Amino acid sequence: MTTPFQDPKLRQRGRASVDFLAGMAAASGPVRARVDAAIAEKVASPDALPEDLDERLAHMDALLADSPAYPVQQLLGDWHGRMHGRISAEAFEEVEGDLAPLFEAAEQGPATLRLDPDLKAPDYWDGVHFHRTTGGWEGHTHMGYIHGEIIHKKLVGRFFPGGIFQQRRDVAAMAPRESYRRILDMGCSSGHFTTALAETYPNAQIVGVDLSARMLEHAWRTANANGWNWQLSQQAAEATDFENESFDLVASYIILHEMPAHAICAVFAEAFRLLEPGGDMIMSDVTRYADMDRLAVWKADRGAMFGGEPHWRESASLDLEQVAREAGFVDVTTKGPYPYVIQGRKPEA
Numbered sequence: 001m002t003t004p005f006q007d008p009k010l011r012q013r014g015r016a017s018v019d020f021l022a023g024m025a026a027a028s029g030p031v032r033a034r035v036d037a038a039i040a041e042k043v044a045s046p047d048a049l050p051e052d053l054d055e056r057l058a059h060m061d062a063l064l065a066d067s068p069a070y071p072v073q074q075l076l077g078d079w080h081g082r083m084h085g086r087i088s089a090e091a092f093e094e095v096e097g098d099l100a101p102l103f104e105a106a107e108q109g110p111a112t113l114r115l116d117p118d119l120k121a122p123d124y125w126d127g128v129h130f131h132r133t134t135g136g137w138e139g140h141t142h143m144g145y146i147h148g149e150i151i152h153k154k155l156v157g158r159f160f161p162g163g164i165f166q167q168r169r170d171v172a173a174m175a176p177r178e179s180y181r182r183i184l185d186m187g188c189s190s191g192h193f194t195t196a197l198a199e200t201y202p203n204a205q206i207v208g209v210d211l212s213a214r215m216l217e218h219a220w221r222t223a224n225a226n227g228w229n230w231q232l233s234q235q236a237a238e239a240t241d242f243e244n245e246s247f248d249l250v251a252s253y254i255i256l257h258e259m260p261a262h263a264i265c266a267v268f269a270e271a272f273r274l275l276e277p278g279g280d281m282i283m284s285d286v287t288r289y290a291d292m293d294r295l296a297v298w299k300a301d302r303g304a305m306f307g308g309e310p311h312w313r314e315s316a317s318l319d320l321e322q323v324a325r326e327a328g329f330v331d332v333t334t335k336g337p338y339p340y341v342i343q344g345r346k347p348e349a
């Protein structure tokens, strides 16, 4: 559902800049095709590429050194990475005044927001400029809105295969039961997967945690504007203050690739602690490197480098099935390739 304060009408300048950025992403297709053609000429088989990923990156750079399209592709990726946050923030600032009364109205409602100004965020998150957005998740007073409504809906959502919101609804619907009582969304961010959970399980109490106050503020306004009684709080997913066994479903959508391996293991352990016996876990993330050939891994790894994803490689290299089993989950199943969805159940006591 889209409420009046969502989906802003951008001014001409902001709209043109955002459209230019989206158009540039679409127009880079032919450049990519030329790079792919050069690769097809030079790489006999993905298996022939070096096993070590750093070596593979250097090897591919050397191999493609005489391809005129390759530096252009790098330039476009680099520019897009650097500029998308800034362009989206500037487009927002042009309409900020129009939105202010709608923001204020969305601060009334049934949802609750608990921020923790004393929270010591983990080093792997704190000060990291994820997606190369200046300041990362906290880079603007209204970063939640900028990310959720402009970057996601007016940029990424326009060219993401399968639709970024449909994917969230599909993952929410994969949980095994028809209904749940209390659902935790770990890393709820600006509330897009949380919305899918709320719409799929309308009778459940929805609870969301995230490290980012700015993201949570937007999720909170979205919930209020829709009349949803979400309980949101600023906490690390791996160390929440909820009591043992307080949920029957613990879920997450595409947060794990923003964490190093030790934090991912801690997230699964926390999910296990928080579930009641028989409760369900469903986590989704990017395609595992183990499920890709060496060429596809090189592309993903290079994309993550340009895209400001410092933990992607470590996370995508992890065997999440093993992590889930070690945390205590049973009946562990996975489905890929993207999003990679892993499910499990906490055994009955």
Ligand SMILES: C[S@@+](CC[C@H](N)C(=O)[O-])C[C@H]1O[C@@H](n2cnc3c(N)ncnc32)[C@H](O)[C@@H]1O
Pocket (backbone or CB within 6 Å): 125, 137, 168, 186, 187, 188, 189, 190, 191, 192, 193, 194, 209, 210, 211, 212, 215, 235, 236, 237, 238, 252, 253, 254, 255, 258, 259, 263
């Ligand atoms: C890619 S976004 C998640 C997307 C979101 N689930 C959705 O559907 O749009 C990653 C989010 O995870 C949050 N995050 C990263 N590490 C976290 C942690 N350890 N605990 C809680 N939130 C975390 C970030 O602050 C960010 O808001």
